[in-house]
Amino acid sequence: DARFDPKEHQHLRYNPLRDSWILVSAHRMKRPWAGQVEKPPEEQIPRYDPRNPLCPGNTRANGEVNPDYESTFVFDNDFPALQPDAPDPGADQHPLFQSKAARGVCKVMCFHPWSDVTLPLMKKEEVVKVIEKWVELVEEIGITYPWVQIFENKGAVMGCSNPHPHCQVWASNFLPNEPALSDRCQRKYYEKHGEPLLLEYAKQEAEKKERVVVESSDWLAVVPYWATWPYQMLLLPRRHVLRLNDLTTEEREGLADIMKRLLTKYDNLFEVSFPYSMGWHGAPTGPHLKENNSHWQLHAHYYPPLLRSATVKKFMVGYEMLAQEQRDLTPEQPEALASLFYCYL
Amino acid sequence: DARFDPKEHQHLRYNPLRDSWILVSAHRMKRPWAGQVEKPPEEQIPRYDPRNPLCPGNTRANGEVNPDYESTFVFDNDFPALQPDAPDPGADQHPLFQSKAARGVCKVMCFHPWSDVTLPLMKKEEVVKVIEKWVELVEEIGITYPWVQIFENKGAVMGCSNPHPHCQVWASNFLPNEPALSDRCQRKYYEKHGEPLLLEYAKQEAEKKERVVVESSDWLAVVPYWATWPYQMLLLPRRHVLRLNDLTTEEREGLADIMKRLLTKYDNLFEVSFPYSMGWHGAPTGPHLKENNSHWQLHAHYYPPLLRSATVKKFMVGYEMLAQEQRDLTPEQPEALASLFYCYL
Ligand SMILES: O=P(O)(O)O[C@H]1O[C@H](CO)[C@@H](O)[C@H](O)[C@H]1O
Ligand SMILES: O=P(O)(O)O[C@H]1O[C@H](CO)[C@@H](O)[C@H](O)[C@H]1O
Numbered sequence: 001d002a003r004f005d006p007k008e009h010q011h012l013r014y015n016p017l018r019d020s021w022i023l024v025s026a027h028r029m030k031r032p033w034a035g036q037v038e039k040p041p042e043e044q045i046p047r048y049d050p051r052n053p054l055c056p057g058n059t060r061a062n063g064e065v066n067p068d069y070e071s072t073f074v075f076d077n078d079f080p081a082l083q084p085d086a087p088d089p090g091a092d093q094h095p096l097f098q099s100k101a102a103r104g105v106c107k108v109m110c111f112h113p114w115s116d117v118t119l120p121l122m123k124k125e126e127v128v129k130v131i132e133k134w135v136e137l138v139e140e141i142g143i144t145y146p147w148v149q150i151f152e153n154k155g156a157v158m159g160c161s162n163p164h165p166h167c168q169v170w171a172s173n174f175l176p177n178e179p180a181l182s183d184r185c186q187r188k189y190y191e192k193h194g195e196p197l198l199l200e201y202a203k204q205e206a207e208k209k210e211r212v213v214v215e216s217s218d219w220l221a222v223v224p225y226w227a228t229w230p231y232q233m234l235l236l237p238r239r240h241v242l243r244l245n246d247l248t249t250e251e252r253e254g255l256a257d258i259m260k261r262l263l264t265k266y267d268n269l270f271e272v273s274f275p276y277s278m279g280w281h282g283a284p285t286g287p288h289l290k291e292n293n294s295h296w297q298l299h300a301h302y303y304p305p306l307l308r309s310a311t312v313k314k315f316m317v318g319y320e321m322l323a324q325e326q327r328d329l330t331p332e333q334p335e336a337l338a339s340l341f342y343c344y345l
Numbered sequence: 346d347a348r349f350d351p352k353e354h355q356h357l358r359y360n361p362l363r364d365s366w367i368l369v370s371a372h373r374m375k376r377p378w379a380g381q382v383e384k385p386p387e388e389q390i391p392r393y394d395p396r397n398p399l400c401p402g403n404t405r406a407n408g409e410v411n412p413d414y415e416s417t418f419v420f421d422n423d424f425p426a427l428q429p430d431a432p433d434p435g436a437d438q439h440p441l442f443q444s445k446a447a448r449g450v451c452k453v454m455c456f457h458p459w460s461d462v463t464l465p466l467m468k469k470e471e472v473v474k475v476i477e478k479w480v481e482l483v484e485e486i487g488i489t490y491p492w493v494q495i496f497e498n499k500g501a502v503m504g505c506s507n508p509h510p511h512c513q514v515w516a517s518n519f520l521p522n523e524p525a526l527s528d529r530c531q532r533k534y535y536e537k538h539g540e541p542l543l544l545e546y547a548k549q550e551a552e553k554k555e556r557v558v559v560e561s562s563d564w565l566a567v568v569p570y571w572a573t574w575p576y577q578m579l580l581l582p583r584r585h586v587l588r589l590n591d592l593t594t595e596e597r598e599g600l601a602d603i604m605k606r607l608l609t610k611y612d613n614l615f616e617v618s619f620p621y622s623m624g625w626h627g628a629p630t631g632p633h634l635k636e637n638n639s640h641w642q643l644h645a646h647y648y649p650p651l652l653r654s655a656t657v658k659k660f661m662v663g664y665e666m667l668a669q670e671q672r673d674l675t676p677e678q679p680e681a682l683a684s685l686f687y688c689y690l
């Protein structure tokens with residue numbers, strides 16, 4: 001056997017939050033690319049567009065008029081994937097044709113009255129307002145629903161259909177697959193090792209400093225060892241925090257700060273408003289508020305699709321859909337990490 | 346409670362091959378779409394392009410010259426994600442930084458000497474040749490490797506970087522996540538019910554006739570009850586067959602026939618060369634050849650990305666990545682199934 005070098009040799013890496021393996025192949029970036037090229041994001045987004053249903057004062061699809069909001073603005077999604085009153089399919093089903101009730105609420109949250117800003121371009125105080133609204137929503141909707149998913153699809157390449165800066169909040173009467181899996185994994189680790197998986201992980205990464213991209217006294221942003229997307233990021237507090245609404249005032253301000261720094265690095269990497277899907281995972285809510293959830297640690301996942309440039313993304317297709325997630329460079333290869341790390345801030 | 350109507354009311358459906366749930370929301374297709382629009386596939390692909398590394402007689406990236414092949418042509422991928430000799434990372438690792446050896450081979454298989462054909466446009470005898478080559482490869486590579494993944498990425502929107510009709514074969518020294526999960530699910534079902542999951546499923550669907558799109562005496566193509574992609578398809582033999590190389594001569598011919606019919610329906614749906622990723626799942630090979638794999642049933646998955654038209658796809662992004670797969674129409678809604686079913690053949 002030759003000596004194993006993780007930067008040179010293909011290998012599998014374990015994702016402890018999903019109990020699954022990722023195929024890591026170094027140097028596949030070198031292959032010629034004659035495939036799909038994405039349109040770069042629109043450069044000229046008007047600050048106010050009279051036809052944009054997310055702008056202040058405009059009328060939405062259902063006839064409602066938006067207030068002249070000056071900070072964040074939350075409203076019910078006009079085309080919700082989840083509604084509070086869906087009837088129950090009933091029991092007594094064939095094991096191969098099983099269905100269950102799905103109830104919940106879907107909300108849209110505008111970050112800012114202007115269409116031509118994004119989180120990294122907003123003032124720190126404005127980002128703090130976004131975080132405070134997230135806290136409020138988790139607190140409020142989390143009373144009833146076991147899972148409140150806050151997520152942002154940024155950029156047309158990530159299926160975002162409106163350039164106005166916004167995120168969504170989908171709450172459900174069930175624990176969706178991903179958080180259910182993450183809950184099981186974190187619980188098992190806690191039972192075996194007596195400490196939260198992600199606290200130990202943050203400690204290790206803070207020491208190694210191999211994959212850390214931005215850090216502060218309260219927060220850490222790291223390309224996880226098990227990253228599948230080229231510039232994937234895990235953002236987590238250094239303290240043991242279960243949910244967004246457990247953050248202190250200082251931690252919220254620190255979060256605004258580190259988000260701005262991280263997202264500015266993203267934008268600078270390919271000199272483009274960096275697309276991604278991101279979202280928060282914290283301890284489940286609703287009926288789970290009464291349970292012991294010490295195994296949980298609050299964190300955000302950032303999944304950006306770009307691979308080689310502002311216009312060439314990574315396709316998670318054939319092999320990835322049918323067999324296993326695969327990446328074309330290691331998370332530590334200079335093309336991936338260092339370029340982001342040293343990226344002008 | 347109102348009466349539950351699966352075509353009207355949001356609900357969850359269980360995917361028994363992946364032990365997970367899909368959020369099914371009817372009528373989300375009605376929301377306005379100002380998001381990304383895909384380029385329709387190139388109309389004018391030259392039959393022979395002197396610069397295309399997949400054409401007969403041309404020189405590839407590594408300097409090798411393709412033969413003047415007249416049917417299928419298989420060669421080793423010049424930028425393999427898996428290689429036979431990758432060294433072992435070694436044991437004794439921190440539980441949060443685990444890696445494993447990944448060894449294997451990656452092959453490319455051209456379907457036809459011409460760049461301007463696709464499987465549905467090829468003659469039936471030519472498609473039979475493709476199937477026979479698949480059989481040969483599974484047989485040959487399957488002697489050593491536990492998993493041989495045959496997959497086709499079709500169309501630029503599915504990350505395909507070369508319009509020449511081709512598929513790939515990636516074989517690995519490990520069972521990837523997806524087949525490992527499918528193996529566990531099929532085994533559990535078999536242990537509990539005493540018959541293969543997919544045989545019982547095919548029987549049920551053949552009776553219900555609600556989701557069947559094409560059928561023949563040997564084969565069945567059905568939009569699975571748990572489909573996540575709008576026009577997802579499951580193609581499976583009616584007889585209990587473990588692997589591609591267990592198909593009889595008649596079944597191979599029947600397969601060529603049903604593939605041509607299915608893929609023609611796809612092409613006719615939006616009058617475009619229909620993009621998809623597809624691949625075969627059969628009982629594991631290599632060391633598993635000696636085991637009892639009666640719980641397995643051979644099948645192909647087709648995952649097409651299109652949602653509304655030839656240029657608007659379904660984005661599996663924020664909620665889907667962070668929480669749970671979600672679809673915007675039920676598999677039985679006329680927009681989905683019937684249009685495909687009645688589509689001119
Ligand atoms: O191997 P290709 O065709 O260059 O690449 C394509 O298929 C691979 C296997 O699904 C993916 O990993 C790549 O992202 C995709 O672009
Ligand atoms: O709700 P939107 O922004 O219209 O839609 C976007 O996000 C949803 C949630 O991730 C996805 O289901 C859609 O495919 C995507 O286009």
